Every structure is written in C-alpha cells, then in structure tokens.
Amino acid sequence: MNFLKTNWQKLILSSFYFFLPVFVVFADQGGTVVDPCLGKICNPIPDITSIPGLVQVILEGALKVGIPLIALAVIYCGFLFVKAQGKEEELTKAKDALLYTVIGAGILLGSWAIAEMIQSTVNALK
DSSP, X not given: OHHHHHHHHHHHHHHHHHHHHHHXXXXXXXXXXXXXXXXXXXXXXXXXXXXXXXXXXXXXXXXXXXXXXXXXXXXHXXXXXXXXTTOHHHXXXXXXXXXXXXXXXXXXXXXXXXXXXXXXXXXXXX
C-alpha cells in the first residue's frame, strides 16, 4: 500500500503513455481496427520492395538517430573533462569516454560509407 501512496502519480502517467497509442488508433479509424492482411502475409513496410532498400532504410534511420547521439556524447565528454579539474583518475575516464564516442562514430559512419560503396558498385555493374 505504501508503494501506491508514494508512486500513484508515476503509475497514472505511465498508464497514460501506455494507452495513448491505442486511443489514437481508435480515434483515427472510428473505433474499429481493420486489418487488410487478415489471413495472409503482407509487407509491413509497403514502400520497401527489396533487401537493399530495407538495408538503406535501416542505415538512414541509424544515422538519423546516431548522429545527434554522437553530438550529445561529445558534449557529455566535454563536461567530464571540465568536471575532472586536473584529477588524473577522472581525466582518464573522460579520455576513455571520448575514445569510445569516436570509435562509435567511426563505426556508424563507416557502415554508411561501406553501404554506399557497395550500392554504387552494384549500380555500376548493372
């Protein structure tokens, strides 16, 4: 009972976020959910008709999410350097965080570059 007394606001807010998409779906379709793929296999992403298209969409999504995260991670590393104030242990942690951020950025941008090279090579062979 103490849990409910102390966390009732969090429970109401989380249930709101949980049921909000359900309310939106029912509001858009007049209260009925119609499944056009009932009983058969349908493409969940109708704009994508090939595997290279799927890979391209996944990489574009990863870049759209990853680049702002990399920027935020670099800013966070800057705060770690400022917070260290010359303490050797904290400076080492800040350097490691920056190193891992740069490695992650390299992997993200490298995967995009490799995919672009493969795509241009395949297009040139056609």
